[in-house]
Amino acid sequence: MGVPRQVDHDERRRQLTEALLRIAGTRGLQAVSMREIAAEAGVSLRVVQYYFTNKQALLESGLIELGARGRRRVQQRVADAASTRDVFAAVLGAIVPSDEQSRLDSMAWTAYYTAALTDPALAAAGLTLPNALEDFLTVRLTAAQQAGDVSPDRDPRTEVAGLLALANGLTSGVLSRQRDHEAATKIIDYHLARLFDLTPRNLAHKAQAGTDSAAD
Amino acid sequence: MGVPRQVDHDERRRQLTEALLRIAGTRGLQAVSMREIAAEAGVSLRVVQYYFTNKQALLESGLIELGARGRRRVQQRVADAASTRDVFAAVLGAIVPSDEQSRLDSMAWTAYYTAALTDPALAAAGLTLPNALEDFLTVRLTAAQQAGDVSPDRDPRTEVAGLLALANGLTSGVLSRQRDHEAATKIIDYHLARLFDLTPRNLAHKAQAGTDSAAD
C-alpha cells in the first residue's frame, strides 16, 4: 500500500464515473448497469463493485460530477465577461449545449433530471445548480438596473427566472435536434438585446442614474 | 362475437393505455412493465399481451394518447380566446401543468421526451406537437403584427420560439416543484404584456396600420 493509495482510489472512481456519464449521455440512464459501466471502463464487474458499494452511490457520483462540470463551464465563461450583459450571455450560453461534450453532459443531466422527478433518492442528491444561478443572476441584474443599465420597469427576478427557463427550454430543443446551438444563441441574444436596451424612453432615466455604470 | 366487438377491443386498449400513463406519470417510464400495467389496470398479464403485441406498441399507444390529450387541452383553451394575446396565453398556459391531471401528463410527456432522446424508435413515434404549435403561433403573431397590434421591431418567429421554449422551461420548474403554476403563469404574462404592449414608441405605427385590429 504505497503513499498514493487514496489518489489511485479516487482516480479509479473518476474513471468509472466518467464511463457512467458516457453511457448515460449516449444511451440514456436506463442503459446504465454495473456490467455496462465495467465494459465501458474496460474493467471487470468486480472492480465497479469494489469502488462503489451501491449502484445508488454510483449514480450519485455521476450526478455530483455532472454538477461540477456545469459549474466549471459557467465559471469559465463568466470569467472573461466584462459587462453584466456579457455575464448573462455567458451563463445562458453555458446552459445550452455547444460542443459534443456539453451535449453529452446535457443529455445525461436531462436523464438525471427526469429520473429525479419520480425518484426522491436522486432528487435529494442534488439538482441545486439552477437555483444558485437564479440567485446569482438576480443580484447582478438588480445592480445593473440600479446603475441605470436596464430599464426600471423590468422586474429583475422575473426576468432572470424567464431567461433561465428560456435557456432550459432551448436546451431541450437542441438536444432533440429541433434547433441547433446557433439558433438557440440567437434567440437568447435577441432577448438580452431587449433587456439591456435603453433606446427610446429610458435614456432620460439612464442619464440621471449613470454613476458607476461604466464598469458594468 | 357481438356487434360491439371492435368497440370493446378499443375500450380495453384505452384502459390499458391509461393505466400505462398513470404509472409513467407517477413512478416514471422505467417503472412501466407489462406486469405493472396489468396490476394497475386490474387484469392479468395475458390480457395486456393480448391487446398489445409488443411493449413497443404499448409505449407508442401511450405516446399517441399523450399527444392527443395535449392537443385537446390546447384546443379547449384556444376555443374561447378573443384576441391574439389571448390565444398566446391559452397555448402557453396549456403547456404549463395546472391541475393534477395535467401535471401527471406532463410528467409522462417529459419521461417520453427524455427516452426519445436515446431511443430512435420512440422518437419516430412522434413528438410533433411542439413544431405544430410553433407554426400556428407564428402565423397568428405575424398577422397581429401586420395589424399593428405588435411592435414592428419584433421578429415573430424568434418571439414564438422563445415563448415556447420559455413555457417548456417553466414546465420543468413546475414539475420539480421549484415553481408553482401561478408563478409560471405570471412569468408568461409578464412577457406577453411586453410583446403586446404598444405604449411609447409604437403608437404612431399603430395609428397608421390600425385597420382590422379590433377583431384580433
Added chain:
DNA sequence: CCCGTTAGGATACGACTGTATCCATTCGGG
C-alpha cells in the same frame, strides 16, 4: 349441433439485473 374465433388464465423460458461470496494475487510494515 358444432366448430372456429375471441378472450383470457397459468406457466415457462431465457436474458438481464444488482448484489454477494469465494478465492488468488500483490505488497508494504512489523
Added chain:
DNA sequence: CCCGAATGGATACAGTCGTATCCTAACGGG
C-alpha cells in the same frame, strides 16, 4: 520473513423483465 490489508477475477443467487406456449371457456354463424 510473513501476515494482513488492498485489489480484483470468477461465479452464484434471487428477482424481474419481455415474450411465448399451452390450455380452457364462451359464443355466434354455418
